[in-house]
Amino acid sequence: MNEYFLECVGCGRDYPIGMVNTRCACDEPLEVKFNLGSVPCNWFQSQRSGFFAGRYAPFFPYLDPDPLFSLGEGQTSLLRSVSLVEKLGLKELLFKNETQNPTWTFKDRGTACSVQNAIALGYRRFGTLSSGNMGASVAAYGSRAGMDTFIMLKDNVPREKIDALTIYGAKAFQVYGDYGELYARLLEIGNHHQIYFSLSDDPLRIEGYKSLAFELLEQMDGQLPDLLAVPLGSGGLCRGILKGFEELRDSGITSNVPIFIGIQAAGNSPTVDAFEKGADHIECFQNSSTLDHVLENPYPPSGNQVLRKLKASNGLLLKVNNENILTAMQLLSQEGIFAQPASATALAGLIEAVDKKMIPRGSRVVVVVTGSGLKYPPVLKEFDVSPVSVKLDQLPQALEAVLG
Ligand SMILES: Cc1ncc(COP(=O)(O)O)c(C=O)c1O
Numbered sequence: 001m002n003e004y005f006l007e008c009v010g011c012g013r014d015y016p017i018g019m020v021n022t023r024c025a026c027d028e029p030l031e032v033k034f035n036l037g038s039v040p041c042n043w044f045q046s047q048r049s050g051f052f053a054g055r056y057a058p059f060f061p062y063l064d065p066d067p068l069f070s071l072g073e074g075q076t077s078l079l080r081s082v083s084l085v086e087k088l089g090l091k092e093l094l095f096k097n098e099t100q101n102p103t104w105t106f107k108d109r110g111t112a113c114s115v116q117n118a119i120a121l122g123y124r125r126f127g128t129l130s131s132g133n134m135g136a137s138v139a140a141y142g143s144r145a146g147m148d149t150f151i152m153l154k155d156n157v158p159r160e161k162i163d164a165l166t167i168y169g170a171k172a173f174q175v176y177g178d179y180g181e182l183y184a185r186l187l188e189i190g191n192h193h194q195i196y197f198s199l200s201d202d203p204l205r206i207e208g209y210k211s212l213a214f215e216l217l218e219q220m221d222g223q224l225p226d227l228l229a230v231p232l233g234s235g236g237l238c239r240g241i242l243k244g245f246e247e248l249r250d251s252g253i254t255s256n257v258p259i260f261i262g263i264q265a266a267g268n269s270p271t272v273d274a275f276e277k278g279a280d281h282i283e284c285f286q287n288s289s290t291l292d293h294v295l296e297n298p299y300p301p302s303g304n305q306v307l308r309k310l311k312a313s314n315g316l317l318l319k320v321n322n323e324n325i326l327t328a329m330q331l332l333s334q335e336g337i338f339a340q341p342a343s344a345t346a347l348a349g350l351i352e353a354v355d356k357k358m359i360p361r362g363s364r365v366v367v368v369v370t371g372s373g374l375k376y377p378p379v380l381k382e383f384d385v386s387p388v389s390v391k392l393d394q395l396p397q398a399l400e401a402v403l404g
C-alpha cells in the first residue's frame with residue numbers, strides 16, 4: 001500500500017491517489033488518506049507564510065505544490081464580533097471572513113489544491129459544475145495555469161454570475177436537466193475528454209478546505225472554538241474543515257475537535273431533513289428554491305457523509321428561512337461584513353440554535369462567512385438601500401431631515 005491513497009468515506013474501499021473524476025462504486029465520495037504519524041507535533045509553533053500546501057506541508061504530503069499557481073487564497077481575517085456576541089450571550093463570537101479570498105469565497109482554497117493536482121497529473125483541461133461561485137474560482141485558477149476551462153452551470157444561474165466567470169476565458173455551458181444526473185455524467189465526460197473536473201467533492205478540493213481549520217488553530221493561539229457554524233450545500237466545505245480538525249487531533253497537535261453546526265436554507269434542506277427524520281441517507285429534495293441559489297443542491301454529493309459525521313460527533317443540523325437569512329445578512333453588515341445570503345445562513349442558524357437553547361451560553365463560536373455579498377447584488381432589493389436623491393441647494397435641509 002502507498003503512503004497515501006484515496007478511501008471511500010462510505011465503504012472504506014481504497015483507490016490510487018491519482019484517480020480523478022471518480023466516486024466509489026458504492027456512490028459515495030473518496031477522500032485522501034495518509035500517515036498522520038509523520039506530522040511533527042510542534043509544527044504550529046512557528047508561523048509561516050506562503051501557499052498553504054507548503055505552509056502546512058506535513059498535511060499535504062502527496063503534493064509538490066508550485067506557489068506560482070496559487071492566487072494568495074486563505075490567510076483570511078478572523079474578526080471578533082463587536083455587538084452580537086453580547087446579545088447572543090456567547091463568551092466569544094468570531095467571524096472567519098472568507099469573503100477576502102481571491103474570487104471572494106472559500107471555494108478558492110479547494111480550487112488551489114485541485115489545480116495543483118491537475119497540473120501534476122498532466123491535465124490541460126480543467127472544469128467544474130457550479131451554481132456560480134465554484135465556477136468563478138475554477139475559471140480564475142484555470143486561467144492562471146493556462147488551462148482550457150469548462151464551467152457547467154445550473155439552468156437558473158443568473159447572468160451576472162456567468163459574466164463574472166467568462167471574463168477569465170472559461171467556456172460556460174448553462175445546462176437544462178437534472179442536476180444530480182449532470183453531476184454523474186460529468187464524471188464520465190471528464191474521463192472521456194481528459195478534463196479534470198474539480199467538483200464539490202473532488203478529494204483534493206476537500207483537502208484544500210482543511211487549511212481553514214489550520215488557520216483557526218493559529219489565529220486562536222491553539223485554543224480551538226467550542227462550536228463552528230458552517231452553511232451546507234454539497235457538504236464539501238463542512239467535510240473539509242472537519243477533516244482538518246480531525247487530522248490536528250489525530251496527529252496529537254490538539255486534543256479536541258469543535259462541534260459543528262451545519263445549516264441549510266429551508267428552500268433546500270435534504271441533509272437537515274434526513275437528520276431530523278433520523279434517517280441514514282439523504283433523499284433528493286423536491287422543488288428547491290433559495291435566495292442566491294448557491295446552496296441549492298437537491299441531492300448533495302457529500303450529504304450522507306455530513307450526516308454520518310455530524311451524528312457521530314454530536315453536531316447539530318438546522319434549517320433557516322429566508323427572513324432569518326436576510327436578518328443575519330443585516331446583522332453581519334453591522335459587524336462590517338457584507339456577506340451573500342448563503343453565507344449569512346450560518347449566522348442565522350447559530351441565532352436559531354441560541355434561541356432554542358441548543359448550545360450552552362458562554363460558548364466560544366466561530367461562524368464561517370463563506371462568500372461576499374458583491375457576488376450577487378440583486379438580492380439587495382430585499383433591503384431599503386436607496387440613496388436620498390437631492391439637488392445641491394437642498395442638501396442642508398435633506399441632511400437635517402435625516403439627522404432628525
Ligand atoms: C457562498 C457559499 N457558501 C456555502 C456554500 C456551501 O458549500 P458546500 O457546497 O461545500 O457545502 C457554497 C457552495 O456553493 C457557497 O457558494
Ligand SMILES: [Zn+2]
Binds near residue numbers: 011027
Ligand atoms: Zn464505497
